[in-house]
Amino acid sequence: MTFDQLMDRARSLVAEGTRALLGITGPPGxxxxxxxxHLIQTLAPAPPPLIPEQWIxxxxxxxxxxxxxxxxRxxxxDRKGAPDTFDPAGYAALLRRLHEDIDDIVYAPGFERTLEQPIAGTIPVPRSARLIITEGNYLLFHDHGWDRVRPQLNEVWYVxxxxxxxxxxLIARHVRFGKEPTAAAAWASGTDECNAVLINSTxxxxxxxxPANLMRSLGAPPD
Ligand SMILES: Nc1ncnc2c1ncn2[C@@H]1O[C@H](COP(=O)(O)OP(=O)(O)O)[C@@H](O)[C@H]1O
Ligand SMILES: [Mg+2]
Known part of the structure; x- marks a missing residue:
């Protein structure tokens, strides 16, 4: 499998011009x-035929x-990142709203890594967006209300x-965003690892x- 094949597959999801949602899941890091x-950077300037700009x-x-x-409360x-430390119903509602494709603009919340907290209204999704790429830990998970997510997605890929x-x-990322190396390693082998086991089960x-060889060949993205 090559990156070009992934690009073609992602692009083909919007062949009819209807909005499509592609999910990417996999363990932390x-x-x-x-x-x-990478997909957005390379696909943004290459929309499918007859699809206008700002399509992704x-x-x-x-x-x-x-x-x-x-x-x-x-x-x-101490378990941030576990399935019950998110709002899956809110996420599924946002995906449903994106699927309905009726609003001129949909604002999605972002996650600020230094604060380690979400911020509402961070990501504007314009009506022109035909392919929405969403990614995270629990797209294929079933417990704690996560089963509402998969029906909103056209496809889910696992990294x-x-x-x-x-x-x-993962440890390098924790350190870059402010954890001491020992705390970063402990978090990666503790909380992150518990989550990785759950995600792997999906x-x-x-x-x-x-595949891993494709993932290893992709360069690190800019922060
Ligand atoms: N080719 C690479 N070499 C080294 N580090 C990389 C490479 N690709 C990604 N990374 C880094 O690995 C970390 C984990 O990647 P990320 O995409 O954030 O994983 P996830 O979203 O699955 O948790 C990030 O800090 C990212 O910058
Ligand atoms: Mg991530």
Missing amino acids: AGKTTLAE AHVPMDGFHLANKELA LGRC DLDTEERVRR RSHADLIV
Whole structure:
């Protein structure tokens, strides 16, 4: 499988000009955001025939993290990133609204990595957007209300990366965004690893597996 084949497959989802939603899932640090950004960068200037500009948008699931204050109320600060530390119903409602394709603009929340909190109204999705790429941990998960998500998506791809490289990248990302190296390693082998096991259990439900060798060949995206 090549990156060009992934591009063609993503582009073909909007062949009729109807809005399509493509999901990308996989464990923490596997490269979901990286793949989405590469696809958007290369596809943005190359819309399908008869589709106008601004045809592609990126709406991460990460914007549906609960705020720290709510995690504290729930006693779940130390498990941030687990299935019950998001608002899956809110995410599914946003995806449904995008699918309905009736609003001139839909604002999606973003996740601010330094604050480690979501911020509403961060991502404007214009009506012209025909392909929405959404990515995150639990697109194929069933418990805690996540089963509402998959029906809103045309396809879901699962990103593979060998565990050693994935954990190395994950720790580097934690450090880049302010964790001490020891705390970063502990978080990666604790909370992140528990989540990775859950996410891995959804792998067989994916429409496509993006192989590790392809993921390794993609360069790191700009932060
Ligand atoms: N080719 C690469 N080499 C080194 N680091 C990379 C590469 N591709 C991505 N990364 C980094 O790995 C980390 C994890 O990737 P990311 O796309 O954020 O994963 P996910 O969204 O699945 O958690 C990020 O900090 C990213 O910049
Ligand atoms: Mg990500």
